[in-house]
Amino acid sequence: MQRNEHQESNQEEEPVPGMQQLLDNPFMLLFLGVLFPTVFYILWGIMEIISIPAVK
Amino acid sequence: MAANMFRQCPDSGLFFHKSAESLMKAHAVFGVVYLLLGGFLGLLVALTRMPSLHILNAEDFYLALSIHGTAILIFWIIFFEMAVLYFASSTLLRSRPATPGIGWVGFLLMVIGSTLVMVAFFRGNSSVMFTSYVPMPAEPIFYLGLILFAVGALIGCFIFLATLVVAKQEKTYDGSIPLVTFGALTATIIAIFTIASGAVILIPTWLWSLGFISHIDPLMYRTVWWALGHSSQQINVAAHVSIWYAIAAIIFGAKPMSEKVSRTAFLLYILFLQLASAHHILADPGVSSTWKVFNTSYAMYLAVLASMVHGLTVPGCIEVAQRKKGFNNGLFEWLKKAPWANPVFSAMFISLIIFGFIGGITGVVMGTEQINLIIHNTIFVPGHFHATVAVGTTMAFMAITYFLIPVLFRRQLIWPNACKWQPYLFGGGMLILSLFLLGAGTLGVPRRHWDINFSDAALQFQFAGTAITMMGIAGLGGFLAAMGGALFCLIAVGSLVFGKRLDPGASLFSSFGFPMAASCYNIERPGKLGLAPVEQTGDGGIQAKGTFVLALVFLAAFVVYFFINAKYLSSIWPMG
Numbered sequence: 333m334q335r336n337e338h339q340e341s342n343q344e345e346e347p348v349p350g351m352q353q354l355l356d357n358p359f360m361l362l363f364l365g366v367l368f369p370t371v372f373y374i375l376w377g378i379m380e381i382i383s384i385p386a387v388k
Numbered sequence: 389m390a391a392n393m394f395r396q397c398p399d400s401g402l403f404f405h406k407s408a409e410s411l412m413k414a415h416a417v418f419g420v421v422y423l424l425l426g427g428f429l430g431l432l433v434a435l436t437r438m439p440s441l442h443i444l445n446a447e448d449f450y451l452a453l454s455i456h457g458t459a460i461l462i463f464w465i466i467f468f469e470m471a472v473l474y475f476a477s478s479t480l481l482r483s484r485p486a487t488p489g490i491g492w493v494g495f496l497l498m499v500i501g502s503t504l505v506m507v508a509f510f511r512g513n514s515s516v517m518f519t520s521y522v523p524m525p526a527e528p529i530f531y532l533g534l535i536l537f538a539v540g541a542l543i544g545c546f547i548f549l550a551t552l553v554v555a556k557q558e559k560t561y562d563g564s565i566p567l568v569t570f571g572a573l574t575a576t577i578i579a580i581f582t583i584a585s586g587a588v589i590l591i592p593t594w595l596w597s598l599g600f601i602s603h604i605d606p607l608m609y610r611t612v613w614w615a616l617g618h619s620s621q622q623i624n625v626a627a628h629v630s631i632w633y634a635i636a637a638i639i640f641g642a643k644p645m646s647e648k649v650s651r652t653a654f655l656l657y658i659l660f661l662q663l664a665s666a667h668h669i670l671a672d673p674g675v676s677s678t679w680k681v682f683n684t685s686y687a688m689y690l691a692v693l694a695s696m697v698h699g700l701t702v703p704g705c706i707e708v709a710q711r712k713k714g715f716n717n718g719l720f721e722w723l724k725k726a727p728w729a730n731p732v733f734s735a736m737f738i739s740l741i742i743f744g745f746i747g748g749i750t751g752v753v754m755g756t757e758q759i760n761l762i763i764h765n766t767i768f769v770p771g772h773f774h775a776t777v778a779v780g781t782t783m784a785f786m787a788i789t790y791f792l793i794p795v796l797f798r799r800q801l802i803w804p805n806a807c808k809w810q811p812y813l814f815g816g817g818m819l820i821l822s823l824f825l826l827g828a829g830t831l832g833v834p835r836r837h838w839d840i841n842f843s844d845a846a847l848q849f850q851f852a853g854t855a856i857t858m859m860g861i862a863g864l865g866g867f868l869a870a871m872g873g874a875l876f877c878l879i880a881v882g883s884l885v886f887g888k889r890l891d892p893g894a895s896l897f898s899s900f901g902f903p904m905a906a907s908c909y910n911i912e913r914p915g916k917l918g919l920a921p922v923e924q925t926g927d928g929g930i931q932a933k934g935t936f937v938l939a940l941v942f943l944a945a946f947v948v949y950f951f952i953n954a955k956y957l958s959s960i961w962p963m964g
């Protein structure tokens with residue numbers, strides 16, 4: 333858990349890769365982490381349940 | 389900034405903020421209380437399900453089962469997870485926690501909520517088990533308690549996110565957040581989805597119990613409830629995997645084999661793990677196979693892939709670290725020479741192995757739509773999840789507790805010998821319980837069933853003798869596990885009260901959530917957390933030969949077990 337205290341970043345100028353930008357952005361991750369299960373599990377699931385025809 | 393708010397632990401070098409550490413302690417201690425209560429009732433449940441003992445009557449059995457599931461699965465684990473969140477944000481980022489006052493409001497809500505649920509249970513009219521499926525009614529305070537508890541936990545999640553923001557603004561660290569904090573972030577994200585789903589279904593159910601809503605559709609309830617019930621288990625997975633990484637670093641100084649790979653694996657959790665909630669609905673009519681198969685196969689395998697990545701990289705990084713220290717002989721010297729008498733390591737490693745080999749393999753196999761039908765609602769299912777949540781999660785939490793008692797609470801552990809073998813007692817008992825529940829379930833023994841001998845039933849049914857025997861052995865394993873669990877609680881609480889003080893400022897009160905003596909906090913602002921050393925890329929994978937062999941054994945076990953089940957399925961429904 334200890335990290336080097338002194339090492340300074342010498343890569344300041346390099347552009348940050350897109351994947352790392354995503355991984356460094358907690359709120360984007362939160363958005364995706366709520367979006368995926370809400371769409372694929374909850375909304376899709378509920379749509380199937382409410383489209384079951386009622387007994388006549 | 390007037391007062392100094394931080395102290396540095398001289399043994400670990402970690403920095404603790406006064407308010408954050410009090411919150412960690414209070415949550416962790418309250419969690420252990422629920423572990424003790426839930427564990428005791430687990431013992432009664434296990435002894436009742438042992439056909440030869442069958443100690444409780446039907447009514448008490450369902451009460452005990454309801455309390456066991458709720459107290460241990462929800463309250464113990466989530467209280468402890470809140471402590472982990474404060475640790476992973478404030479301590480690991482060397483940051484002040486955001487709004488600690490509101491943190492105490494969250495804590496209080498969790499205490500009040502969980503107490504209300506317990507009151508509802510003990511009044512006797514809410515033995516609905518932790519799933520509380522409608523239309524089985526519980527008292528309104530049961531649902532209200534769950535809702536308050538969830539709001540409290542949600543507050544904890546937002547404080548975690550806010551602390552990330554504070555740490556970034558105040559530049560307490562360079563570069564990205566550490567991997568362990570990233571894992572905790574994963575847990576937080578899943579928790580927020582979990583709690584939101586819980587609100588969507590439990591608030592209407594509460595109103596229904598009060599008579600304001602006339603009807604709640606059971607399938608709708610089950611579908612949305614499992615977004616809560618399943619995802620909450622994935623909070624645990626993310627949390628205990630983070631703890632594995634933390635302990636690998638603490639004990640071995642091990643660095644992740646690849647930060648990028650491990651973080652990407654956590655990302656797969658964030659995106660896909662929660663979809664697998666659908667495996668709880670596999671036997672329900674009314675939702676299509678397309679929905680079931682998409683959510684439990686295509687999507688879930690990506691999350692399973694992530695677990696296998698963690699399961700490989702954690703022992704892998706330990707192996708690399710050990711080999712660097714010279715334990716280089718053969719495939720497994722690194723593992724043989726690991727500190728097996730140190731409960732921080734042994735509990736963590738047992739957690740990893742049993743979670744992967746038993747929890748993981750049975751989980752994937754029974755998550756297959758067709759095979760699920762063999763074991764749906766049998767005691768196989770508790771067999772599976774005691775491997776995941778009682779060994780995987782609970783033992784990881786036990787492991788980190790052994791580390792935190794000296795470091796956070798500043799107390800020496802009492803009973804060093806008992807500490808050495810407690811993980812083996814609990815882990816061994818759980819292993820027996822799990823394996824024999826899995827076996828009995830495969831023979832059709834149902835879960836949540838008071839009397840499989842049907843002594844007072846109108847219709848008789850006789851289970852195979854082996855099934856009855858296996859339930860007996862499982863009860864024995866449960867007894868051992870309960871002893872191991874009780875020993876853990878004794879060691880933890882005993883150390884907090886009687887353990888030697890490692891710091892003169894540690895008092896009885898400071899063991900239970902109050903700050904230590906003011907003089908302990910002598911740092912205004914810890915030094916900035918530096919960048920992680922640049923990765924040694926390339927040869928890590930080849931260095932970890934032993935882990936690679938373990939992975940092959942794992943895959944072989946997986947394939948064999950899958951085909952045994954497929955074969956079994958074909959004999960239940962003969963083809964052609």
Ligand code: HEM
Nearest residue numbers: 427430431434457461517770778835836837866869870873
């Ligand atoms: C202390 C030792 C423990 C023993 C002896 C034990 C025993 C059992 C048994 C025999 C069952 C099956 C009951 C049935 O379906 O009829 C059960 C259910 C369960 N256990 Fe445990 N268990 C223990 C610890 C734990 C732990 C540590 C956890 C989680 C962290 C846990 C979570 C659960 C849950 C969620 C259920 C399902 C309850 C339900 O179906 O409503 N148990 N336990």
Ligand SMILES: [Cu+2]
Nearest residue numbers: 618664665667
């Ligand atoms: Cu699940």
